[in-house]
Amino acid sequence: MDTPSSFQTDALIAEDIDAYLHAHQHKSLLRFITCGSVDDGKSTLIGRLLYDSKMIFEDQLAALESDSKRHGTQGEEIDFALLVDGLAAEREQGITIDVAYRFFTTEKRKFIVADTPGHEQYTRNMVTGASTADLAVILVDARKGMLQQTRRHSWLVHLLGIRHVVLAVNKMDLVGYDQATFDAIVADYRSFAKDIGIEQFTAVPISGFKGDNITAAPSANTPWYEGPALIQHLETVEVDNAAAQAQPFRMPVQWVNRPNLDFRGFAGLIPSGTVRVGDPVRIVPSGKTSTVKAITTFDGELQEAVAGQSVTISLTDEVDCSRGDVIAAAGDPPQASDQFSATLVWMDEEALKPGRGYWLKLGTQTVTATVQPPKYEIDVNSREHLAAKTLEMNAIGVAEFATDKPITFEPYADNRQLGGFILIDKFTNATVAAGMIAFSLRRADNVHWQPTAITREDHAGMKNQTPRVLWFTGLSGSGKSTIANEVEKQLNLMNRHTFLLDGDNVRHGLNRDLGFTEADRIENIRRVGEVAKLMADAGLIVLTAFISPFRAERRMVRDMLPEGEFIEIFVDTPLEVAETRDVKGLYKKARAGQLKNFTGIDSPYEPPESPEIRVNTVDMTPQEAARFIIQQILPLK
């Protein structure tokens, strides 16, 4: 193997370490992702880059050789794939289930490679790896040309906003370094790339195995090739950081630094633009303006800071500003809205539940967001729009979002850091999706609450009672409606103003359009929650009798109401007892398979973990249970 000019040379290190170090302190950083299946020779290519840049030490090489004999797929040859595989369990199964990050360095640049091996979880992993990459290397096997996978990877790369694309036509040694083969693949790719919106790309004919056009070009085998070697290209391509600096200034506030009364600084990483002392800035979403007083760092005060730096900014005025706010150029601030449309990549085994509240984290903001049923799902292979009610793991779709308070963002195409977000399940705490905002559906500053002269306190005062929502939950046939009815009767005798919302009754009117799928059940509860809240605002004691099987939705309703007004009543009847009662004959039907999604049979019931009240209907009559419940909620005023 020739000594490549761009990789570090032992000679310089040995002769003049000071000169070497000085040069290396001024290297830039490029993050890229490699895309392709195992057969495309991706691991071999990465292995070679690590090897050529001396990132494999002899002891690792020895371990690799012994590993190759035990697990390898290359016979007696070194299997570079093992070098880039990591976890023991995966190695046993022969599959890789994640993104691995590899590092190598040349004289000009440090590189971080996100390696996402191909298999069924590919979409999720590739999206993760691509989210931090400035460039993508798309590998194509010269013998096979463009595959379905090539198209899918390229589209994902484009979707994630990667501006630099390299088409590496690999295994040129196996097609006799034939120029016509290379040209045909490039022409194929060019027309496809144009279709999906990739404006330009660089194509390189390589052999990861033999080393052609990796570090120096043209290799003796491809005299016809006039472009740069792969590494030369990676070393010279412009990094996105420079482009980010040209955009308007924004900095999401991470943390307020207040060591003493004289200093109040806003700490954050600048995703875009440049800021100077004296610049006018605007705090979003509040819209308050101020001026940059100082840019403070451990290494002294700065006059100017740029995209990519972590700094602490202090302002000339005592404006309200805390974590989640964005400090932005005063004349060109980002928008804030509580409704927007976004592309969503689903990453969890549990599918999207439209209507359910998820944590949404964007920049340093965390809010509750609900997702509408997807407008469509996008087929990752054909890019066709498909009708969809939800999104399963690895599915990509477009949906509208509503958040519980306005968030500050920019379209993902303009700003990856202010347009990309994650969704977090409120119960499992898992990161379940990645999203990219397309556009705002309305500006939050146009939407106001209409103030009303008669407050909820006035309504409640006239009725001489504290409004409450008594939320009965339990299996079908547990006795919710019976007990709720009994409670309402007794409250009536006590001259209280009440209203009972019953599951069956509501489905005849308000929720006539909803079925019994998970998504519909969530929407059913959301609507009932909103109605119950309005009635509580009107001063009523509201009783609701719904199976409401999911904790998340009961929690959602609880969160809508002022603290203490939501009383969760668990009507705790064992399944066997409820099934024996079977007042409506529904269990029988469900057991016979005539009724789908029946709670307790083929749809789960998540019992409350700490209900305010729990009643046991096996030992209590409905009248006793009702008296018990009323005792628990006294006094009523």
Place this chain on the structure above:
Amino acid sequence: MRSLTHLERLEAESIHIFREVVAEAENPVMLYSVGKDSSVMLHLARKAFYPAPPPFPMLHVASGWDFSDLITHRDKTVREYGLRLIIAENEEAEAQGINPFDTGSALYSQAQLTDPLKRALTAHGFDAAFGGGRRDEEKARAKERIFSFRTAAHRWDPKNQRPELWNLYNAKKSKGESIRVFPISNWTELDIWQYIALENIEIVPLYFSKPRPTVERDGMILVVDDDRFRLEPGEEPETRSVRFRTLGCYPLTGATVSDAADMNTIIQEMLLATSSERQGRAIDKGQSASMEDKKQEGYF
């Protein structure tokens, strides 16, 4: 237009991670091993919160067999920067007969490092712990997340880790669960040394070569750091000019014969070296996946 160097970008990323944790966790701590990576971590933590001091304590897991130079350096650093230091150790080790000479390496690291660490984390109720792990150190770490979730029993479940997109970290967790956070995940050994040189970060003198009393055992050169070092019959300490690339318990950490006594020659040696950093540690030997097994049990 100002182009940032790779070290500036790594530094900015690490600072961002430190701040995210402080903003979202209730009770963070930094694991401070006093080694070179810890020294870089401390430097970054001081930068992240300047002019405030790092708003969390340092936790040192002391095995009782640390190099004396390391303890001296630790105490000096803590004093100089006004840090809060918590020392975790297994006080019953001696009574239990655990020592690096007689105890097998697996049991030893469990008893002296892993267990005291877990006990300290639980006792103080820390819900986030910064560690100096890097992805380039070992194959098993290349896939480690920056935010790594641990169960209430401090176990790591490789199948149940969260995807990390852009620079968004999900720090939500249930009661009892904790996060290990690795702010220097994306740094390589070379980056660490370059940064130490560039920023003039003070490190333990053990990284610099000087004549030290040594013995050679199982292909490793060990330094006789104090009189507890048990010599084999016929073994006689020999003075060699040595330094360390990594620091663990002194009877288990192999030294390198070297003349590199200043920063630049250390880096020069590293660049010309042919063996990786962790080779000097007895704990990593054995099956190739042993680091993963240890991580599942809660070792860093």
